[in-house]
Amino acid sequence: MIITVKLFASFRSGRFDIKSCEYPPGTTVADVADSLKLPQGELGIMMINSRHVKLERVLVEGDTLALFPLLGGG
Amino acid sequence: MSGAADFIMEHSAGGLLSWQHQLEASERFGLSLAEVEGVILDKGLLPGRYQRNRQTISQADQRELFRSRVTVIGCGGLGCYVVEELARLGVGQIVVVDPDTFEEHNLNRQLYSTPEKLGEVKVLAALQRVAEVNPAVTVIPYQKAFSAENGKGLLAGSRVAVDALDNIGVRMELAEICNMMGLPLVHGAIAGWFGHVTTLFPGDDTLQNIYGPQKASKGVEASLGNPSFTPALVAALQVAEVCKLLLGQGKTLKNRTLMIDLLNMEFQELEL
Numbered sequence: 244m245i246i247t248v249k250l251f252a253s254f255r256s257g258r259f260d261i262k263s264c265e266y267p268p269g270t271t272v273a274d275v276a277d278s279l280k281l282p283q284g285e286l287g288i289m290m291i292n293s294r295h296v297k298l299e300r301v302l303v304e305g306d307t308l309a310l311f312p313l314l315g316g317g
Numbered sequence: 318m319s320g321a322a323d324f325i326m327e328h329s330a331g332g333l334l335s336w337q338h339q340l341e342a343s344e345r346f347g348l349s350l351a352e353v354e355g356v357i358l359d360k361g362l363l364p365g366r367y368q369r370n371r372q373t374i375s376q377a378d379q380r381e382l383f384r385s386r387v388t389v390i391g392c393g394g395l396g397c398y399v400v401e402e403l404a405r406l407g408v409g410q411i412v413v414v415d416p417d418t419f420e421e422h423n424l425n426r427q428l429y430s431t432p433e434k435l436g437e438v439k440v441l442a443a444l445q446r447v448a449e450v451n452p453a454v455t456v457i458p459y460q461k462a463f464s465a466e467n468g469k470g471l472l473a474g475s476r477v478a479v480d481a482l483d484n485i486g487v488r489m490e491l492a493e494i495c496n497m498m499g500l501p502l503v504h505g506a507i508a509g510w511f512g513h514v515t516t517l518f519p520g521d522d523t524l525q526n527i528y529g530p531q532k533a534s535k536g537v538e539a540s541l542g543n544p545s546f547t548p549a550l551v552a553a554l555q556v557a558e559v560c561k562l563l564l565g566q567g568k569t570l571k572n573r574t575l576m577i578d579l580l581n582m583e584f585q586e587l588e589l
Contacts, residue, residue, distance in 0.1 A: 251585075252511040252578055253537050284533050288526065288574070288587065295526045295589055311576065313528065314508040316538030317395045317483035317548075 244268055244304035246275065251311045254281060266302065273298040275308060287313035321346040322356050329357075332376070335365045339453070351409065354453035358383055364453070367407055378564050379407055383453075385563045386410035388472050390463045390491055391481035392439040393417070394543050395505050397428035398552030399479050399559075404447045404454045406560060411447065411454060413440045414471050416462040426545045463487055468494040477562050479555055480504040484534045492517060492524045503558045505551040509541030510580035512551040515589070516558050516570040523574060526589040547579060 249261045258279060266275065272289050276298070288311040289296050302308060321342050328338040334357050342353045357364050358380035363371065367379050374382070387408050389399050392415035403411050417439050423430040429442040440458035447456045459471060463482070468491065472478055478495050480502055482488050488504070495502040495517065502517045504524060515523050554575065561567040576585040 251576065252580075253509060253541060285537055287528070287536065288576075288589065289529075290587065293588065297529070312508070312511070313485070313533065313536035314506045314511055314513060314538065315483065315485040315488070315528075315534070315536035316507045316543050317391045317393050317481045317505070 244270075244302070246270070246302050246304075247307040248275060248279070249307060249309040250279075251309065252314070253312050254279075254310055270302050271298065272296060272300050272302070272308065272310075275302070276310065281310065285312050287311045321348055321353065322360060325353070325357055325360055325362065329360075329362050332361075333363050333365045333368055339364055350453040351455055354383060354409075364407075366451070370407070374406075374560075374564070378566075382407045382560070382563055383409040385477075386412065386475045387477050387479060387559055387563070388412040388414065388475040389479045389481055390414050390471075390487075391483060392429070392443050393423065393481065393483060394426045394507065394548030395552045395555070396479075396481035397430075397439075397443065398549050399481055399555055400443045400447065400456070401428055401450065402553060402556040403559065404451045404456075406556065407451070407454070408559075408563070409454060410457065412457045412459065412471065412475060413443045414459045414461065414463050415439045416460055426543055426548050428549075463491060465490045465494065469498065472498055472500060475500065477559050478502045479559060480506075481552070481555075483538075485528050485536065486534050489524060489528065496520065501562050503555045503562070505555045506536070507543050507547045507551050508536050508538035509543065510547065510578060511537075511541075512547050512577040512579075513574050514551055514554045514558070514570060514577070515574040516562070518571055521572065523572065523589050527574065547577075550579070551577065 290309040291306050343350050392413050419430040419434050444456045444458045496519050499519045505514045574587045574589045
């Protein structure tokens with residue numbers, strides 16, 4: 244299935260801003276993060292089709308997944 | 318006070334009282350500068366320093382700001398700028414909470430850090446700075462770490478809390494205590510070129526959606542660091558939110574998170 248993956252902030256570095264990616268059915272948000280070598284401890288906001296989701300959420304054909312890094316500085 | 322009030326009315330011009338007359342009233346009538354400012358505002362006048370606020374903030378609103386207390390948790394990159402802008406805005410009482418002293422790696426961004434102040438207590442530097450910038454504003458410094466145990470006491474009497482912390486776990490505790498106390502919370506966080514801002518009202522779970530269940534205390538700032546401009550920008554956005562909350566104006570970032578990417582100059586609003 245085809246998923247549109249959007250990366251933000253420091254996640255773009257050495258990767259991409261937006262890309263259509265092929266994943267097998269049953270792929271979760273965590274699987275996509277792993278495939279892109281995004282450390283789970285650095286994952287902040289995760290959204291599918293502009294709705295907030297959790298790591299274990301299963302993606303379906305045509306979804307747009309947006310991943311933001313965790314920002315905690317002050 | 319009535320002598321002071323008469324003096325103030327007599328020396329005002331165009332609805333304003335000059336700083337020189339504010340000082341004179343303080344000395345002549347044995348009142349603090351804050352007390353004189355209270356009389357000026359109660360008389361429907363404006364201290365001269367706020368004349369350029371006037372088209373944005375009415376006289377009545379300026380009085381409202383002066384009568385307000387805001388607690389700023391954290392006096393680092395975000396917190397110093399937040400305190401500075403609240404003081405210049407004319408918020409009457411600012412509680413500042415931070416356990417730390419200035420270190421060399423603060424000098425690239427923390428407004429109140431200077432080579433001379435290395436080793437000095439951050440909240441005391443804030444006190445000293447506000448006394449120079451706007452002596453009618455009262456800063457209440459607490460050199461301690463915010464925690465679930467002391468949080469309620471530190472926030473008591475405040476109308477708004479500002480999250481200028483650098484630890485995700487403590488941010489979550491702050492959000493929980495604000496929720497319990499019915500206090501609005503203006504959240505800001507930064508890392509490198511990036512940041513986000515949102516405003517939480519009691520019952521909102523925006524911070525849980527941003528930070529999730531993970532237990533890390535730091536985000537990507539641990540590797541990216543923080544330059545000078547990101548905290549200045551995010552702090553300014555936070556103060557604009559505080560101003561609107563205190564005055565009941567405009568539309569806040571409730572259930573909206575503003576994501577800021579200064580590397581690509583992208584500003585994005587997420588519904589969370």
